Amino acid sequence: xxxxxxxxxxxxxxxxxxxxxxxxxxxxxxxxxxxxxxxxxxxxxxxxxxxxxxxxxxxxxxxxxxxxxxxxxxxxxxxxxxxxxxxxxxxxxxxxxxxxxxxxxxxxxxxxxxxxxxxxxxxxxxxxxxxxxxxxxxxxxxxxxxxxxxxxxxxxxxxxxxxxxxxxxxxxxxxxxxxxxxxxxxxxxxxxxxxxxxxxxxxxxxxxxxxxxxxxxxxx
Numbered sequence: 001x002x003x004x005x006x007x008x009x010x011x012x013x014x015x016x017x018x019x020x021x022x023x024x025x026x027x028x029x030x031x032x033x034x035x036x037x038x039x040x041x042x043x044x045x046x047x048x049x050x051x052x053x054x055x056x057x058x059x060x061x062x063x064x065x066x067x068x069x070x071x072x073x074x075x076x077x078x079x080x081x082x083x084x085x086x087x088x089x090x091x092x093x094x095x096x097x098x099x100x101x102x103x104x105x106x107x108x109x110x111x112x113x114x115x116x117x118x119x120x121x122x123x124x125x126x127x128x129x130x131x132x133x134x135x136x137x138x139x140x141x142x143x144x145x146x147x148x149x150x151x152x153x154x155x156x157x158x159x160x161x162x163x164x165x166x167x168x169x170x171x172x173x174x175x176x177x178x179x180x181x182x183x184x185x186x187x188x189x190x191x192x193x194x195x196x197x198x199x200x201x202x203x204x205x206x207x208x209x210x211x212x213x214x215x216x217x218x219x220x
Contacts, residue, residue: 001017005130052084052102053105054159057159061112061145061146066127107215108210121153121206122208125145128144131194131199133193133197142195144195160209163211163218
């Protein structure tokens with residue numbers, strides 16, 4: 001069993017050894033697609049910009065050093081994340097300019113920075129804490145956005161298109177919120193159990209959300 005680190009946490013090697021919330025969701029949605037993704041035979045079509053925006057915001061609140069390292073990192077071996085955030089160079093602007101999605105991301109960051117409750121609850125915690133444990137006879141892994149172990153709670157930070165938008169649940173035939181629609185209650189329960197197994201402490205989950213609207217909305 002490979003030891004989990006910040007460098008290998010998201011690797012396919014450790015995905016073979018550890019179940020995670022995202023992998024669990026993949027298998028729940030479609031086992032064949034999840035296995036093909038795990039074998040690297042197929043990758044779903046998704047917006048890389050949405051992932052970049054999420055990582056940009058998360059690394060900012062992790063630490064200045066982590067944010068700088070993320071900006072300088074090259075995910076695909078060619079352009080750095082900082083370069084991917086910029087528009088294509090032009091004659092009048094040879095360096096390009098910050099893309100609209102990241103101008104909005106800066107506003108989302110400012111919205112959270114200006115919130116006293118966020119600063120009081122989320123900011124003091126240890127960031128990106130890796131936790132592991134056994135659930136259902138299989139090894140699981142998780143990465144906690146902000147863990148305040150001495151006070152017995154942990155936080156998860158989500159970016160969402162609209163905090164108050166309703167989502168149709170076909171199984172229960174009713175509208176629900178994005179938290180239930182995306183399985184974040186289950187994720188919180190999994191992380192709570194992994195924290196307990198890793199540190200021997202029962203912790204209360206908090207979820208913070210910031211929207212991709214203009215101006216950004218926020219909620220806890």
